[in-house]
Amino acid sequence: MAKAPILTPQSEDFPRWYQDLIQKAELAENGPVRGTMVIRPYGYAIWERMQAEMDARIKAAGARNAYFPLFIPEEFLRREAEHVEGFSPELAVVTHAGGRELEEPVVVRPTSETIINHYFAKWIQSHRDLPMLINQWANVVRWELRPRIFLRTTEFLWQEGHTCHRTAIEAHEYATRILHDTYEDFMVRVLAMPVVVGRKTAAERFAGAINTMTCEAQMRDLKALQMGTSHELGQNFSVAFGTSFQDTDGAERQPWQTSWGTSTRMMGGVIMSHGDDRGLRLPPNLAPIQVVVMAIRDDAAVIEEVGRIHGELLSAGVRAEVDVRTDVSFGRRAVDWELKGVPIRLELGPRDLASGEVTLARRDSGDKSPVSLAGVAATVVSLLAEIQEGLHAEALERRESTTVDVATVPEAVEAAAVGWARIPWADLGAEGESVLAESGVTVRCLISADGGVPESDDEEGAIAVVGRAY
């Protein structure tokens, strides 16, 4: 008799599947205040892996971590006209504190451009102070009308980079470097998520930026998810906050700035890119637990060998755990590890021990086969690399096979109902963009004819990638 499915099948109700998975894999749950979330230990372990990998790349790009306050004077937000206009609707404002009404309300940061510029203005005097490359890991608050756990929560965790450069070109190059070397590299190599890297249209641009670039990923329901953005801020904030430096020629100039961010939204991206009806499927480079070694029976020799394999894996640099909870049925434990997306499970019982083998179960394909106990660590290490590559290839294949080239707006709408579409920007334009919007379709980004990132809003030959999005 078939048991009830563990999760609502994706084909039946994708949003429900997403909710079920997050709950059953013990990733997170909703907080008591609408739009807030509790990230549970296993979910947080995944986030910590993201942080570790991202942080290393951010530092490799020369930025250093710092921390700026949660509370920002309301007046700071107002200094940059577009910025305040863009963020006003989602600001949380503190009007009472210390038992009385505040004379000057403070806002809970929705992003930190303003407060960081307040300090950039103090810290930067000379071209010798540039570039100034700052990153911070923090929580931010944007009051959301329609929250969705990980994807759109009122409070979320992220990293936000803020930099100042002597010239526009340097700022442009740095924003582009972060986009590719930090973000795209992380998403592809760690998250196993192929991303379309491009330029946002003016309509989708960050409030206060002169250029917003993005990494867009496709989910299993074929909707798009913006995974990270890198902005060129021009001199908008440095002018508004009086951040200036004396240049080599003695002239006083405003630095050219960038800002860039990735958030806990990426958790949702990983879930919806790779997860299947049995649960999460974590790419090995991300997985906090890459291999779990299970003892099938409460047998001294089995338990001992499980411990030995565990030690061998740890020595080989594999993030491994043991599961010797033999008081819990085997099936229950197997289902749990599958829900949690652990890439490889090694199941060891008396039969394996007798034959000098261990049963290896792959989470990606579901395949199970015996492998020799001798050299099991080497087998696992190479298989982890194979799984990592396989998940990426699968996601790329899905995206390629569901993206079509079209020439007209109606065709784009039709194609975006089931997947993504590419349409020459010259055939779409801002007018076509609004028409798409009526059908819930948006321009995810513009890409150059050669697949690169366009250098301007109206670059010759630019192509718009359109689809439905989260």
Add this chain to the structure above:
RNA sequence: CGGGAAGUGGCGCAGUUUGGCAGCGCGCUGCGUUCGGGACGCAGAGGUCGGGGGUUCAAAUCCCCCCUUCCCGACCA
């Protein structure tokens, strides 16, 4: 913020139409038997029925207000 649906032990739900002892499955605790794909038996614990107010002899059930969640739209990492 507009439209729709729903809040009942940890999770999923019945009970609400027609007011009258708060139930079921899973999970949880204990003991035993099990253990190679969600184990089984026996014995237990656990709920001011989302919150507040009202009607009534009596409210999970009827009325009013509020909160939360999910789905669909307008805004966003």
